[in-house]
Amino acid sequence: MAEAERIALETYGLAVSASMLSGERDSNFRLRTADGRDFVLKIFDAAADAPTIDCQLSVLRHVAEQDPALPVPRLIGHAIRDGAECSTALLTFMPGQPVTEQAVNDALLMDLGAQLARLDRCLRGFFHPALAQVLAWDVRGLPKLLEFSGLVRSAALRRRVESVAGVMQRLLPQLRALRSQAIHGDGHAGNLLIHANASSISAILDFGDMIHAPLIFEPAVTMSEMLTDRMAPLACLPDILRGYARGEPLHAAEVELLYDLINARQVVTILVHAWRSRHDRPGTRILEQASENAAGALDALEAAGREPLTHAWHAAAGTAAAPKALLSRRRRLLGAGAELFYDQPLHLVRGEGVWLFDAEGERYLDVYNNVPHVGHAHPTVVQAIQRQASTLATHTRYLHESILDYAERLTAKLPPHLDGCIFVNSGSEANDVAWRIAKFTTGNRGGLVMEHAYHGITDAVAALTPATGKSKDPWVQTLALPPANDADHAIGMQAKNGFAPAALFIDSALTSSGILDPPAAWLGAVAGRVRAAGGLVVADEVQYGLGRSGSNFWGFERRGLEPDIVTLGKPLGNGFPLGVVIARRRLIEDFQEKFGLFSTFGGNAVAAAAGLAVLDVMEQEQLMQNAHATGAYLREQLELLRAGHESLRAVRGAGLLLGVEVAGIDANAARANARHIVNTLASRHRVLIGSEGPGGNVLKLRPPMTFSREHADLLVAAIDAATATIGR
Ligand code: PMP
16 A cells, blocks of 8 residues: 555655555555545556556557547556566546446346447557457467366366367357457456446446457457356346447357357366466465356356357347258257248348348348238338237227228128128138038038139148148049139039038139139139039138239139138238138128137237228228239230240239249259249349249249339349249
8 A cells, every 4th residue: 555655656746545446467556635536556467568568558548539438447647667567557546336246237237238339349440469468368268278177176067168168179260250359358347337326337447358359259258257257147148248239230140159159258267267276376266256156157058058048149139040040940949841931041030011131131022922911011000000009909809999990891892792700810710710601501511622722721721722732531622723614523523422512612813723814704604503502602812802913802803703701811911910701791690609609819909900001001002003003014024024935934813913834844844943933033133932833833923012113123134034044
């Protein structure tokens, strides 16, 4: 103390009383003048070399110049003597309290991350040769520290230590490829002060461990040390990262490394302790607890698992998990059978209008999705959903206007006899209910569907879905695709099995059958035969409803059909689940009386709000008219394209549901060519389409209804280019 007071007076001309502050290597003193001014005197460690000291002084000057508002001490004066026997610095005194476990909360950890990020932004342009100093604490040196692993007493822990060091050895080339700069590198609780009664950092101290290192080391060190010092549990570490990433956006590749870096830092603590216990007994005690905690932290990290932790850290940093990691996680959680589009699966994170954006920010033209009927994330629909969800989300067993408003709006668009609704949550459910109504009403049990039709996933409806496998149920008969008209044949076959038709289900766009254009009179004739045999006609408008054909609000109108039941799904809620069965009210009442059908979520207030908003937007933005005009233009352009490419055969469909048949020397080649176009469009042209049909060789073009001419041009140019590369 007397020494500090003497230096203060002799070197800095300050008459003070001194008190000791903490410090790992350097000695730090709080100085107080008689008139109440506070300073800090730092007496550098005798072992510190001149460049290291100069680096610490330079960085304080740099911060003062670049970002004076950072909570970092100011350098007032310094004295360096040869031999460094008494190198000192006079610094401003930073007020604040030490960080304690009790003081740590989400907001504080966020602020800690944010302040470190701000410091790193400030340090971006800082350079000093001493940043190349070799520090035992630098995880990149871990493989070298391994020679002390023999000093780790527990064999199990030793194996863990060796394995983590091995990982670090393998990661070194990857670490050298990361963006690197000067970092503080030692943001542990002992180097931080906090504002009393506030969740924020009042000081970042001690620049003695500054190094040039990958930027991610900064949050990694602090996360590690908070864990080792038991200041924050594993579950709270994302807060640090969240705060950091707000100030300094991180790269996904950096976040992917955090698990290994944090593990490595724990192992460094264990090895430094092991070394000191052999070579530096007095230094051992400080690390005793830290080393024990580090072993505990390794256990906690392992128990929580790399994948879930990395996932949480990505979420906090706003970065995206690597596609490979996502794929394996997906396989583990959803099973290998869960279908994925495209050879290079897409990781989409955002949609807007006809555009989708992947995790890297790449933009894709969406020519596939019909669920976002009025465009991805349409603000009118989003707001309607938000407003209703924040007010009331109950079911249809209470009185509520919006479901009635919605039913009115829908039925007003339908032929007068279709005047009663049942609300469900999906196309499959709507078809399942329609099937039950048809059986109940007709007393028959036979189902008729088109070859390769798709109607959904419930047990009954899956049997009515030859697209996913031909039904072996004797009550199901498929009708051959038009123009061959074999309704009579199918009904006859069914009769032979002992069944009469309860219903014909028909998607009038014949989407999954390959988007076909049957002769105008065909469907009316088929419906006539079904009715004559006692069956009802169910128009499955899940694909074609809501104006997609451009010419008619409903697909069945376009084919001159008067259905007994209409089923709706996909586009109704613009992504919010909503399905409807619409039939003569009498049918619905009789069915309800017998079965008392109720769907918990079906027609809930939020779904109704979404449905109403979609209808509003369709009218405001004249989207059916757009489907008509853009669809006609697109079809024309596709016809021109087809004329120029041998591999493109027919263009079919209307409005914004079009199919382009792709040819090949045989069916397999045709399918492969279609796949080639679909994948090339996604990967090279960033245009998303699908393939369809029994042979999988029909390009399926079915964009949101806001698709415009300019988008059509992009699509046609992309198909042109991709088709030209077939076989190359
Ligand atoms: N019918 C048709 C014509 C469909 O295209 C689909 C979905 N592809 C369904 C029914 C089933 O709808 P969901 O997936 O909502 O159950």
